[in-house]
Amino acid sequence: MELAILGSGAAFADTGHQAGYLVDSRLLLDCGAPATVLLPRMGFSLSELETILISHLHGDHIGQLPTLLAARAVRFPDSPPLRVIGPRGLGDHLHLLGCLNLGERFWKEVEVRSPVEVLSVEDRYREQIGDHLVEAFEVEHSEQLHCLAYRIESGGVSLGYSGDTTYCPGIRRLAGSVDHLLCECTGWSGPAPIHLWKEEVEQLMAEAPRANFILTHLGERRPVRGAILASDGLRFNLRPPARG
Numbered sequence: 001m002e003l004a005i006l007g008s009g010a011a012f013a014d015t016g017h018q019a020g021y022l023v024d025s026r027l028l029l030d031c032g033a034p035a036t037v038l039l040p041r042m043g044f045s046l047s048e049l050e051t052i053l054i055s056h057l058h059g060d061h062i063g064q065l066p067t068l069l070a071a072r073a074v075r076f077p078d079s080p081p082l083r084v085i086g087p088r089g090l091g092d093h094l095h096l097l098g099c100l101n102l103g104e105r106f107w108k109e110v111e112v113r114s115p116v117e118v119l120s121v122e123d124r125y126r127e128q129i130g131d132h133l134v135e136a137f138e139v140e141h142s143e144q145l146h147c148l149a150y151r152i153e154s155g156g157v158s159l160g161y162s163g164d165t166t167y168c169p170g171i172r173r174l175a176g177s178v179d180h181l182l183c184e185c186t187g188w189s190g191p192a193p194i195h196l197w198k199e200e201v202e203q204l205m206a207e208a209p210r211a212n213f214i215l216t217h218l219g220e221r222r223p224v225r226g227a228i229l230a231s232d233g234l235r236f237n238l239r240p241p242a243r244g
């Protein structure tokens, strides 16, 4: 499984672009990073995208999605149908964002020119999408928003993505079920409201020793023993961890 990091920064940090991660060229996790520019820069094409998983509706995770969909409609009008999967309220939120960012008339044109299937899913959603088995885990982040983490499995390798979360049952369940966990680490010096901070991440690492932790949504960049720090432009070829 190939993982490319488009954005590794927390919402207000200077550590990297906002959230965006590409799996196997086809599956995009969150769209806070300017994927329209970053995907081609890293050698990928917008036309290859088949599925976009959105963790929650904060701008640093979904803010660039209307631009991405519009760019795809304009530049690759014959691309295969795209599915956008995410939390409750996704369809209305995306429509509103599209109208605000691009103007109602043009956004409606985008919706007609390049229709997208929008699907809101719940905790324990599970579906085989092409080569990828996708599962959703509800996590606790914002009281106002339904927030999801995801598990993706393909070719005997599993990758978890925390989205934004606090230390909650959903992220603990996910951490214990994957080979690799792309895990947010927003706070470094002390607890971060509605996010994980370094000591909670270390607690998760202790609870899930089988998982290889890749830290992202970084408020700062400092080493964490036993974990890898994501950075913009980094690519991983994920394999099952050696066992025994």
Ligand SMILES: [Zn+2]
Pocket: 056, 058, 141, 164
């Ligand atoms: Zn958030």
